[in-house]
Amino acid sequence: MKGEGKMAEAKSKSIDAASIKMIEKAARDGVNTAFDRAETMKPCPIGVVGSCCKHCGMGPCRVPLPKGKEETPEEKLKRRGICGATAETIAARNFIRMVAGGASAHSDHGRGVAELFLAAAKGEASGYEIKDEQKLLQLALDLGVEIGERSNNEIAVDIGEICLAEFGKQAGELLFLRRAPLKRQEVWQREGVAPRGIDREIVEIMHRTHIGVDQDYRSLLRQGVRAAIGDGWGGSMIATELQDILFGTPTPVLGKVNLGVLEKDQVNIIIHGHEPLLSEMIVAAAQEPEMVELAKSKGASGINLSGMCCTANEILMRHGVAIAGNFLQQELAITTGAVEAMVVDIQCIMQSIVTVAECYHTKIITTAPKGRIPGARHIEFDEHNAMASARAIVKTAIDNFPNRGSNIEIPEEQTYQVAGFSHETINYLLGGVYRASYRPLNDNIINGRIRGLAGVVGCNNARVQHNYGHVEMVKELIKNDVVVVTTGCNAIACAMAGLMVPEAAAQYAGEGLASVCEAVGIPPVLHMGSCVDNSRILMAAAAMVKDGGLGDDISDLPVAGAAPEWMSEKAISIGQYFVGSGVFTVFGVNWPTLGSPEVTEFLFKEFENMYGGMWAFEPDPIKGAHMMIEHIDKKRKALGIDKARERVLFDMAMRREL
Amino acid sequence: MEYKVEKKESVAYGKEVEILGDTYEDGVPEGEELGRWRQKLGSRADKLKYLETGERYWFSKDWYGSEKRKTPA
Numbered sequence A: 001m002k003g004e005g006k007m008a009e010a011k012s013k014s015i016d017a018a019s020i021k022m023i024e025k026a027a028r029d030g031v032n033t034a035f036d037r038a039e040t041m042k043p044c045p046i047g048v049v050g051s052c053c054k055h056c057g058m059g060p061c062r063v064p065l066p067k068g069k070e071e072t073p074e075e076k077l078k079r080r081g082i083c084g085a086t087a088e089t090i091a092a093r094n095f096i097r098m099v100a101g102g103a104s105a106h107s108d109h110g111r112g113v114a115e116l117f118l119a120a121a122k123g124e125a126s127g128y129e130i131k132d133e134q135k136l137l138q139l140a141l142d143l144g145v146e147i148g149e150r151s152n153n154e155i156a157v158d159i160g161e162i163c164l165a166e167f168g169k170q171a172g173e174l175l176f177l178r179r180a181p182l183k184r185q186e187v188w189q190r191e192g193v194a195p196r197g198i199d200r201e202i203v204e205i206m207h208r209t210h211i212g213v214d215q216d217y218r219s220l221l222r223q224g225v226r227a228a229i230g231d232g233w234g235g236s237m238i239a240t241e242l243q244d245i246l247f248g249t250p251t252p253v254l255g256k257v258n259l260g261v262l263e264k265d266q267v268n269i270i271i272h273g274h275e276p277l278l279s280e281m282i283v284a285a286a287q288e289p290e291m292v293e294l295a296k297s298k299g300a301s302g303i304n305l306s307g308m309c310c311t312a313n314e315i316l317m318r319h320g321v322a323i324a325g326n327f328l329q330q331e332l333a334i335t336t337g338a339v340e341a342m343v344v345d346i347q348c349i350m351q352s353i354v355t356v357a358e359c360y361h362t363k364i365i366t367t368a369p370k371g372r373i374p375g376a377r378h379i380e381f382d383e384h385n386a387m388a389s390a391r392a393i394v395k396t397a398i399d400n401f402p403n404r405g406s407n408i409e410i411p412e413e414q415t416y417q418v419a420g421f422s423h424e425t426i427n428y429l430l431g432g433v434y435r436a437s438y439r440p441l442n443d444n445i446i447n448g449r450i451r452g453l454a455g456v457v458g459c460n461n462a463r464v465q466h467n468y469g470h471v472e473m474v475k476e477l478i479k480n481d482v483v484v485v486t487t488g489c490n491a492i493a494c495a496m497a498g499l500m501v502p503e504a505a506a507q508y509a510g511e512g513l514a515s516v517c518e519a520v521g522i523p524p525v526l527h528m529g530s531c532v533d534n535s536r537i538l539m540a541a542a543a544m545v546k547d548g549g550l551g552d553d554i555s556d557l558p559v560a561g562a563a564p565e566w567m568s569e570k571a572i573s574i575g576q577y578f579v580g581s582g583v584f585t586v587f588g589v590n591w592p593t594l595g596s597p598e599v600t601e602f603l604f605k606e607f608e609n610m611y612g613g614m615w616a617f618e619p620d621p622i623k624g625a626h627m628m629i630e631h632i633d634k635k636r637k638a639l640g641i642d643k644a645r646e647r648v649l650f651d652m653a654m655r656r657e658l
Numbered sequence B: 001m002e003y004k005v006e007k008k009e010s011v012a013y014g015k016e017v018e019i020l021g022d023t024y025e026d027g028v029p030e031g032e033e034l035g036r037w038r039q040k041l042g043s044r045a046d047k048l049k050y051l052e053t054g055e056r057y058w059f060s061k062d063w064y065g066s067e068k069r070k071t072p073a
Helices: A017-029 A034-040 A073-078 A087-121 A133-143 A152-168 A175-179 A182-191 A198-208 A217-247 A277-286 A289-297 A309-319 A327-335 A353-358 A383-403 A423-431 A439-446 A468-479 A488-496 A503-508 A511-520 A534-547 A569-580 A597-611 A621-639 A652-657 B044-054
Strands: A253-257 A267-273 A303-308 A322-325 A341-344 A363-366 A415-419 A452-456 A482-487 A525-529 A559-563 A584-587 A615-617 B005-009 B016-020
Touching (some): A017 A327, A034 A327, A087 A152, A087 A217, A087 A383, A087 A597, A133 A152, A133 A217, A133 B044, A152 A198, A152 A217, A175 A182, A175 A217, A175 A534, A182 A597, A198 A217, A217 A534, A217 A569, A217 A597, A253 A309, A253 A488, A267 A277, A267 A309, A277 A303, A277 A309, A277 A341, A277 A383, A289 A303, A289 A383, A303 A327, A303 A383, A309 A415, A309 A525, A322 A488, A327 A353, A353 A363, A415 A488, A423 A439, A423 A534, A439 A452, A452 A621, A468 A488, A468 A503, A468 A621, A482 A488, A482 A511, A488 A525, A525 A534, A534 A569, A559 A569, A569 A584, A569 A597, A584 A621, A597 A615
Parallel strands (some): A253 A322, A267 A341, A452 A482, A482 A525, A584 A615
Antiparallel strands (some): B005 B016
16 A cells, blocks of 8 residues: 555644654555545445444435425425334434444453353463452352352352353343442333343344334334443453453553554564453563563564553553553554564454555464454464463564564654552552542542542544544543543543643642542542443442442432543443443544434433433533533532532530431 | 551550551552552451452441441432
């Protein structure tokens, strides 16, 4: 693709200086990137609002809203597919198929972790072991597994089998739903959205959205909530919990982020994707003295490992491995000319990295049987012999070092960040070993130093300026005393902007939030991990409710969610389980049901009466932040904590009155 | 968890008494240990006790949060 690249107006493409430099270099080198393609290929205006149905061979049927005028009832009657499906049915079908795609991605990740976990517990996966006994015991208590004097592996076998069974369960309810506040469980039962099994609800979406099955948008959207809850409180939660047992529950760790973490004189290996199963082994293999010696024999001074996207978040949270960038930086990292190998597993991997790599010396190595790319070298991850797979990958990268060209440019930009804020660590940091608690957080929300809590998560989207939405929204929230918890590409964007160090509180946060951050010693933006780790946010919200003083349900809390630069189906599933768990959630960029005002109204307004949470769409991140703040203030008012109360010292007479 | 006990002269009673010593660890954690806290819980009994207290929202029998309050809302 050399020569096809076009000098894009780089500064309008990203707010990040390192990315801008690499976009410019890509243009000079004739490399075509997602930034160029987004400019030359505009999104389909009918598909983007969910008004195109291609679920059968009679279509695709396009049912767009009339432009620039109010639709008459006669026109609305005609706005149907060949089968008669209305614009509402089509929009709702498209929407919940996105939920199904996202929920299946997270949950299949969870299934892979559960299978490896079980194999490790049975001693069939060499190199893996139970690293976090405390989390193992926690799950044993949760799932009713006998502890007694049994060995960790015996307990783990039971846990692994129970978790694996959750995917194919046909009746009853998912076991982790019991972690939610009791009121929330009642809502799910009342609305008929408590998932029976993780896979079952996804399959049912595919069935209902087949031609001629469920043609009531309300009914379709209810099933979307059910499958999404099966993701957040099921597949994703299983992935997070079992990964914690195998690799350790994250605790605060210092790391670096941005393309400047690449080293000019070292073998650079970037691990990209979502699963930590193989990358944990690559981290170990890259530190082996024989590998370091081999690298030196090829003229390098060592091996430099860094991450990309959510695999990066996983290995950062547990090992402090540096992050090279988020989703839109994957091509740019290769453009430095200094990457010997990009190792990929699953999800959010652009097929174009193979084409970009052809312009340099980088080897793209696929490792998952589910995620193959033509032109990439495939070294399959064998869970029964993972270290051998990891060594083969590291050796391939080392052998590639002498093939580097002279066209190398590594931007100097890199920033520090403190990550590792699992639910367990937040609980510990707020209270210590003897009094671990969410009480200080709740108290500071009640006394108004902290206005509320926001979960800002999600992807990058080449349709908007890289990282602008993430960083501006989060800055606006913390300026208004809203503490932010984050995962995924938002977390990486915030880290690059310097928001994830304790010093950021004094610089960017409101006075109240800054005082709490200073007292606890935490940043105003807390990195909770990868996109499956959004389940950690659910646990934190549940703990806030259970601690008391902020209502009886997640929907009572002064909290809100957002994905200002969303693009993947996983983001829609995450948003849907946040909403289904009672959280007001704002998405940016575009909204996939705008082709049906009824469906949009249902998601944005009527959902609140059913689930306590609802969706909203706002492409401007500052306005989006203020919608969240407005919702937080509404919840504060409902709780009666919107105004500072006069503190009265009660004397004995007043106490007797009580 | 082992507790340090110090012996000191009691001002009130004029005799030697045992008091609980420091419960924090000496020095500043470095390197690998920096920021890590879960290894402070040594035995399985410690870990289970921590779950009952630290994660009391789910595992304590005598916790009175929003869902186990003595007087229902």
